[in-house]
Every structure is written in structure tokens, then in C-alpha cells.
Amino acid sequence: MENGVAVRHKGVFTAEVLSNQQIRECYYRLNLVLDPIGSRFFEHVVPGQFLEIDLSGLSLPPERHIPAELRDIAARQVLLRRPFSFSDVVTTPTQDGPCVKLEIVYCVLGPATLRMMTLKSGDVLSLIGPLGNGFKIFQTLKLAVLIAGGMGAPPLLHLGGYLRRHFPAVETICFAGARSCEDLPFTLKIGNLTGLVVDEFDTLGVASQVATDDGSAGFKGFVTDCVRHWLENHTIKPEETMIFACGPEPMLAGAARLAADFGLACQVSMERMMACGIGLCQSCAIEVNKGKADETEYKLCCKDGPVFDSRNVIFQVQP
Numbered sequence: 001m002e003n004g005v006a007v008r009h010k011g012v013f014t015a016e017v018l019s020n021q022q023i024r025e026c027y028y029r030l031n032l033v034l035d036p037i038g039s040r041f042f043e044h045v046v047p048g049q050f051l052e053i054d055l056s057g058l059s060l061p062p063e064r065h066i067p068a069e070l071r072d073i074a075a076r077q078v079l080l081r082r083p084f085s086f087s088d089v090v091t092t093p094t095q096d097g098p099c100v101k102l103e104i105v106y107c108v109l110g111p112a113t114l115r116m117m118t119l120k121s122g123d124v125l126s127l128i129g130p131l132g133n134g135f136k137i138f139q140t141l142k143l144a145v146l147i148a149g150g151m152g153a154p155p156l157l158h159l160g161g162y163l164r165r166h167f168p169a170v171e172t173i174c175f176a177g178a179r180s181c182e183d184l185p186f187t188l189k190i191g192n193l194t195g196l197v198v199d200e201f202d203t204l205g206v207a208s209q210v211a212t213d214d215g216s217a218g219f220k221g222f223v224t225d226c227v228r229h230w231l232e233n234h235t236i237k238p239e240e241t242m243i244f245a246c247g248p249e250p251m252l253a254g255a256a257r258l259a260a261d262f263g264l265a266c267q268v269s270m271e272r273m274m275a276c277g278i279g280l281c282q283s284c285a286i287e288v289n290k291g292k293a294d295e296t297e298y299k300l301c302c303k304d305g306p307v308f309d310s311r312n313v314i315f316q317v318q319p
């Protein structure tokens with residue numbers, strides 16, 4: 001298996017909307033089924049990879065459904081495709097080849113995602129993918145520590161399910177953090193003797209803990225502080241452990257520092273504004289160490305990432 005690396009090339013495909021459901025105030029779950037050729041290309045997609053969707057032809061929702069804080073920018077044209085990762089990918093073999101269904105969890109925060117609210121069963125979308133390089137799973141892995149910040153959660157949900165399916169011997173725990181309880185794109189519930197857990201991870205058989213900056217749910221404080229506390233109270237073998245993180249850049253920088261403090265390897269899924277998504281426009285540059293002391297170079301988030309080894313990234317913001 002070519003872990004983390006796209007096995008097949010990318011292409012332009014169509015996908016039909018199966019459902020588009022609101023799950024929290026500003027979060028929606030979009031389920032798509034890919035056309036037969038797209039299904040072949042997405043059959044071996046790995047967590048952390050993404051696609052770009054053309055949303056330019058969609059209309060705005062009725063004004064009463066547009067949040068007040070987005071009314072000023074709602075009418076802006078949506079010319080560029082928008083990048084989204086997957087919270088789940090299910091491949092079903094059929095007589096005519098694989099049939100791939102994708103699940104995307106999106107947050108409504110601008111003109112394109114506002115228009116996505118109007119998608120309904122039977123609508124057809126144009127997309128490009130699979131794009132980028134996802135998380136790498138090494139054969140030595142025995143403990144996976146997932147750190148999800150706010151909207152960074154979807155690819156880690158995909159990773160949790162992927163590890164359960166393909167690497168069942170790997171112990172996996174997810175720490176989900178957000179500013180407050182309403183900002184978590186998840187359903188919370190009381191776990192069996194374990195306090196508050198994330199229902200979506202619990203269903204996969206993946207342990208989870210919740211942290212909120214304001215203490216409205218779970219651990220009060222940054223999710224990286226919650227992980228630090230956990231690591232301090234568990235016996236960890238660094239050579240068998242990997243941190244996987246996705247979320248806002250200060251959180252990723254915090255995860256990188258945490259990994260360095262405990263001598264752990266860490267992969268971070270970076271975010272940049274993306275215009276083309278395929279390595280042509282250079283709009284998504286990330287500064288990385290070149291290997292020699294003090295020398296850096298630029299890599300492209302869409303093509304070389306979005307997942308990088310945290311030791312190589314020069315973060316623009318500090319935790």
C-alpha cells in the first residue's frame with residue numbers, strides 16, 4: 001500500500017448528491033456518490049487527501065436562511081472551486097467496478113458554503129480529485145493520537161475509521177477541541193466511565209476526549225494542553241506513537257511543540273487559501289526546512305501536502 005500518497009492520478013468527475021443534512025447550527029453533512037470513472041480514481045483515497053468542488057452554478061439560499069454576519073458577502077461571485085476533505089469514504093465493489101461514496105462535513109462561513117446549503121438529493125456537482133498527499137501510516141505504528149481542532153475534525157474522523165478498518169491493532173484516541181461546545185462539528189455523549197466522548201468516534205470504536213477553550217464541554221483549555229496532560233499520565237513508546245493533527249495553524253504549531261517535547265513524530269494537515277488546487281497558481285505556499293541548518297524553501301500545500309511532517313514546517317503563527 002502506498003500510504004498517504006495518491007495511488008492513481010487525479011481527474012475531473014461528476015458526483016451526485018445523496019443527501020445534505022444540517023448537523024449543528026453552521027455544520028452540514030454532504031453525502032455524494034461518484035460517477036463510475038471517478039469511483040475508480042477515488043477507490044484508494046487516503047485520509048487527508050481532498051477534492052475541489054465547482055459551486056459556481058448554485059443559487060443562494062432564501063435570505064431568511066443566510067446568517068446575519070454573512071449577508072454582506074453572500075452575493076460575491078464564486079468563481080474558484082473550493083477544497084474539501086472527507087470525513088468518510090466507502091467503496092462498494094459492483095459488477096461494473098467500484099462504487100465510491102464520499103462524506104463531507106462543511107461549515108457555512110462564506111459565499112460558496114452558503115450556496116452548498118441548497119444542495120439536495122439528485123443534484124450533480126463537478127469535482128477535481130483526489131488531490132494532495134494524505135496521512136502516512138507506518139508499519140511500526142501502535143498508538144495513534146489524533147488532535148482535531150474545530151473544522152479540522154473531518155479528515156481525522158476519516159483517519160479514525162480508516163485505522164479501525166485497515167490497522168485494527170493500532171490503539172487510537174482522538175482529542176477534539178474547539179472554542180466552545182457549539183463550535184464542535186460533532187455530537188457529544190457521556191461515555192462508559194470515561195466522561196464526555198464524541199459519538200462519531202465512539203461509533204467507530206475509537207476512544208475520544210473533548211476540550212473547549214471556554215470550558216463549556218469537557219476539559220477547559222486548549223486541546224493540546226488536554227493531550228499534554230494525557231501523555232504525562234500514560235506510558236508512551238515514542239518509536240510506536242504518532243500524532244496526527246488537523247485544525248487552525250496555532251493548534252498545529254502547538255501539536256508540533258508537544259510532539260517535540262515528548263520526542264514523538266507528528267503529521268500536521270495544513271490549510272492555505274487554494275486557487276487551483278493542482279500546483280499551478282503557487283497561491284498555497286508553505287515554508288519548510290530544507291534539511292540544512294537555517295535554510296528553508298517553499299512547498300505547495302495542495303500538491304506536496306496538505307499533510308506535512310511537523311518538524312519540517314515553519315509555522316506562521318505560534319501556539
Ligand SMILES: Cc1cc2nc3c(=O)[nH]c(=O)nc-3n(C[C@H](O)[C@H](O)[C@H](O)COP(=O)(O)OP(=O)(O)OC[C@H]3O[C@@H](n4cnc5c(N)ncnc54)[C@H](O)[C@@H]3O)c2cc1C
Pocket residue numbers: 050078082083084085086104105106107108109110111112113114151154155270271272273274306
Ligand atoms: C485541504 C483543505 C481541506 C478542507 N476541508 C474542509 C472541510 O472538510 N470542511 C470545511 O468546511 N472546510 C474545509 N476546508 C476549507 C474550505 O475550503 C473553505 O471553508 C471554503 O473554501 C470557504 O469558501 P466560502 O466561499 O464559503 O468562504 P470564503 O469567503 O472563501 O472564506 C470565508 C472565510 O474563511 C477563510 N478561509 C477560507 N478558506 C480557507 C483556507 N483554505 N484556509 C484558511 N482560511 C480559509 C477566509 O479567509 C475567510 O475569512 C478545507 C480547506 C483546505 C485547503
Ligand code: FES
Pocket residue numbers: 273274275276277278279280281282283284300301302303
Ligand atoms: S492552490 Fe494553486 S498551486 Fe496550490
